[in-house]
Amino acid sequence: MATVEERAEPGRKKVSEEVLRDFFREMLLIRRFEEKVEERFRAGELPGFLHVAIGQEAVATGVCSALALEDVFASTHRAHGHSIAKGTPAKKIMAELYGKTEGCSGGYGGSMHLYDLSVGNLGANAVVAGGLPGIVGAALAFQMRGEKRVAVAFFGDGATNTGTFHESLNLAQLWRVPAIFVLENNGWAESTPAVQQLPLPVDQMGKRAAAFGMKLIEADGQDVEAVYLAALAAREHALAGKGPVLLHLRTFRLTGHFVGDPQVYRDRDELKQERETKDPLRLLGARLDLSDGDFASVDADVTAEVEAAVEFAKAGTDPKPEDALKYVYA
Amino acid sequence: MATVEERAEPGRKKVSEEVLRDFFREMLLIRRFEEKVEERFRAGELPGFLHVAIGQEAVATGVCSALALEDVFASTHRAHGHSIAKGTPAKKIMAELYGKTEGCSGGYGGSMHLYDLSVGNLGANAVVAGGLPGIVGAALAFQMRGEKRVAVAFFGDGATNTGTFHESLNLAQLWRVPAIFVLENNGWAESTPAVQQLPLPVDQMGKRAAAFGMKLIEADGQDVEAVYLAALAAREHALAGKGPVLLHLRTFRLTGHFVGDPQVYRDRDELKQERETKDPLRLLGARLDLSDGDFASVDADVTAEVEAAVEFAKAGTDPKPEDALKYVYA
Amino acid sequence: MPELTYREAVRDALAQALRADENVFVMGEDIAEMGGSMAVTQGLLEEFGPTRIRNTPISEMAIVGSGIGAAIQGMRPIVEIMYEDFLTLSMEQLVNQAAKHRTMSGGQVKVPLTIRTQGGAGWSPGAQHAQQLEAWFVHVPGLKVVFASTPQDVRGLLWSAIYDDNPVIFFEHRTLYPIKGEVPSELEPIPLGEARVHREGTDVTVVATGRLVHESLRAAEEAERDGISVEVVDPRTLLPLDEDTIVGSVRKTTRCVTAHEAVARGGFGSELAAVIQHGAFDWLDAPIERIGAKFAPLPFAPAMEQWVVPHAAEVLEAIRRTVARS
Amino acid sequence: MPELTYREAVRDALAQALRADENVFVMGEDIAEMGGSMAVTQGLLEEFGPTRIRNTPISEMAIVGSGIGAAIQGMRPIVEIMYEDFLTLSMEQLVNQAAKHRTMSGGQVKVPLTIRTQGGAGWSPGAQHAQQLEAWFVHVPGLKVVFASTPQDVRGLLWSAIYDDNPVIFFEHRTLYPIKGEVPSELEPIPLGEARVHREGTDVTVVATGRLVHESLRAAEEAERDGISVEVVDPRTLLPLDEDTIVGSVRKTTRCVTAHEAVARGGFGSELAAVIQHGAFDWLDAPIERIGAKFAPLPFAPAMEQWVVPHAAEVLEAIRRTVARS
Ligand SMILES: Cc1ncc(C[n+]2csc(CCOP(=O)(O)OP(=O)(O)O)c2C)c(N)n1
Ligand SMILES: Cc1ncc(C[n+]2csc(CCOP(=O)(O)OP(=O)(O)O)c2C)c(N)n1
């Protein structure tokens, strides 16, 4: 387990209320965005295969707020939140989900392949752990060129079972590259609970860092301030040339694995309880002691942004069929 | 690090002198066998790609002596010692190296693919870590059928960098199958020293077990008694249904990576010193206080066995070219 | 004859094989409680329990590799790789281990392992969830390769794959799971290595696999209205290949189109074309036309996706092109 | 013109590329102090230092994947996979990542990565150290595939691969490292996608790659003694393929043999045959003969090994078969 110093304790208040309010707004934007995605999918408007991260917003906002514009990241199948939090306008993401040329990947990627090089999004990946080796390489490039930038990989607890995870962290640590590996541990890999897929207890996944002698930093993934502070510490460590960090964040997936997932495998009561006690927006709202009016005004604001994103997306341009061949080679 | 109880301390004498003498004989047989392989390769008699394990004989003998006939194992490119120690007659191995139908793989395998199902040799593997997943599956079969057998994988420190290693140990631990993972840590992967390929200090490779919550047992790989006791303990643990074991043995490769390797990358003095202080045969000989006469008589005995193996091999049958197609399908 | 969906037919073969032989077991990601990401294994956990219906961690190399190890010990594991795109993660075990153990051991080892997987475009999954990679495995001696296109075939072939003593890579097509078809009331194993003539014809042979079998049958009906008589053959087993039936058909019709969803370049259609031009050289009246996906990673936007992968229209055009040659 | 071995030619291209552009670096297993398992990278560590000549742990997925990541950041990494058999361990990164990033990102991303690897039989390594797997990659849009057979080609093509903005899989053949050949005194880049006509002829075209280029040239000389005039073409770049040169040659000669060391079934020769039968249908006077390894994992014993992989004799027989057709 990480030492106490390495933990960004939930109680340690270091972030101003103003900043926390900004976090709240962004997390609510992500929440409303994804709720809209679910709604539009059910309405039959969105093609493809969609995964939302409802319940995990504090991870996206906390980590990405700790990054600079020139820092880069790779995401997963559950990428909307990370992408919004790193600075891609919601409308460009929505346009991507609608398959429009105005989308952040020009309509070529879809939900599982959101890219935006202008803000350092090197691409979401539909192959579990598929983005990790590339992050090692990006960090290596920064190291070789002496650039003060970090490369960040998001991935889930399920991903820690892959050989790709192991090889990536191993190489990163060997070469001490400035990479941060963000383990977004929601205790599920699709329908498979921690106990069926992880040989370690779900809360002890940080032990995986020991296999590489890698710096471990852990925080409560539902507490955006803790996540933010932990990510700042991780970035500092990496930029100081001390090597990569495994940033272990325990979080909760408060919805299905994919949009439309009936979750037959999941205990209803437990889910209900998690929704009541683990929702990062509720937790932050309570902490900020937001009045109903405050909340309503933020909500109206982000809801309008999401609606505008849908309008933008729907008004977008469909690619021409033969544009499929446009980017096979550079 | 493993607790003291988990270590088979070198000083703890539990094995009778008679048994140790048997160990000595077998280790010397392996040594003479591999020296002969080097000689015959240089003489141009042996085709293919050969790797000897001179310096690592205590691992082969110590581990395999702790196994029952019905236990199975998978080996690596450095497989002669394991194969002899598990009970395949030297002559069948030599015949394989000569590419004869009398060889343990019928001339189809060669040095990197020694098989002998009759003694539980599931095959040496020329792909680093390639044999590990199969060992998990063999152990799973034993578990499902309630058979009291263990499945053993040999591999090197270099192999612990592979994704295959990680996935295999992870799955084995998750399912608590009766497998033993024998990490034969000689501190080299071909020409690449530990410091260039392992993010952990070479003596701390046992920490890799922590990533899975796996039982770790460590012993001095140059001390055959320690290896034997450690392997017995590992087998007991696995057979008791307590799950797999990582058996970490620090050992020394007292020769090149492959037969013919000029070792341009290696410090001569260090190698010389290792040959003087780390040779498991010298160490065991000293401990047994073997007289010159004793030694000479054992040596004559095993040398004769090796010579007979060469005779047997040379007198063997060459496969017919078109036999290549014989075993493509079952 | 009862009717089953393709999905039910796969499930039925699995269930019957599990009942028939206790050495059979199933493992893969999310195949237990959830019944697999394609709902194929639904209900198996309830009947056969968690020892024989095993959820695995996300580790395709270990899934395939542990299947190999169990198979060598006399089990008949059926492993599921959720999307065939993820076969890329287990190539080492498939190609260097499963395919080679038998030869490398001089015949000591058998690997009675079945690897079920699925893929296919048509639902906008993007570039990493819809590849068709069967051609790679046809290049690997020691493997068998099956690609089934109907409920009857998928059931009979899967049974044979499970009871074959060799590693079999068994491809299913995602868009076929809901299709219905008649099946014999008792499961009839279909031997590996036998093609199926879906439709007899005299002017052109279309050799098609997977989803394209159905597209080709549609194209054949269209063509018939123009007076073109099309024979549609599905190899079903891609390795070993039933060359006799395929070449025999083209010798009869003198024209040939190959059709699959995989990228045309380097695809299984190339192997077919190579075999057919050789075996039916003196009979051929037109160059063999290959239909397959256009040369691009599959884009997300539906308009581009639909354009990249082939449909009945492309097969029909190719049929017409071959017939236009005198 | 100076003479270099194939090995020296590869090394020279690497050294010159490293000198020309500081974004170029090399990584792989044992490439530094030892100079690579084929001694290709010998001396590079001394000249360029350990930051640019990097030994890696045994982790083919991470090696390729970190190469991809560095390439996207504007580096030009050259990664070495020691034996192409181990490409099986990096297929996911090669096929799902390197090949697809550009399309999936709608053109935002470039992956100027070179993956050097080698393989080939003829030295009794057994089944896991001598496969020829180039055909798989020809099936993957977004990759380029090169297979060079002479010192001059390997140098000029490797340079182009390194400076290409796409991922290029660059195959070398183990048994060619010691061969010598003349090279231009200044390195002349050879554009990717251009075949080389090694020898002009009028009766048969042999399209060969890798070691089989040399075997085919030998066979051609033999054939000439029988009065058969053989044209030998090496595509050099397998993807994209120079169809014009290849098809044009067969239109001229009217007969064709394809030759490579890889297993014939599902090999690159099948793709060639499919393309050629289509493009030269009206010209062909004989079926295209495919020469490749026989259908077996490579056995260890030399007699079996030599029988499995093809040599000049098999090419010659195939040439004779095509000419025997009137
Ligand atoms: C290599 C690979 N195997 C399987 C899948 C199918 N799959 C998609 S997401 C997922 C679960 C991932 O779990 P985790 O890494 O914990 O991320 P989470 O979904 O919980 O965010 C699986 C199995 C895949 N996309 N890639
Ligand atoms: C997957 C793979 N990568 C590379 C190689 C080439 N290779 C053969 S042995 C070896 C080093 C292995 O080191 P280790 O596992 O420590 O075993 P040792 O040789 O020390 O016994 C390498 C890199 C291989 N055979 N397989």
Ligand SMILES: [Mg+2]
């Ligand atoms: Mg998860």
Ligand SMILES: [Mg+2]
């Ligand atoms: Mg070693």
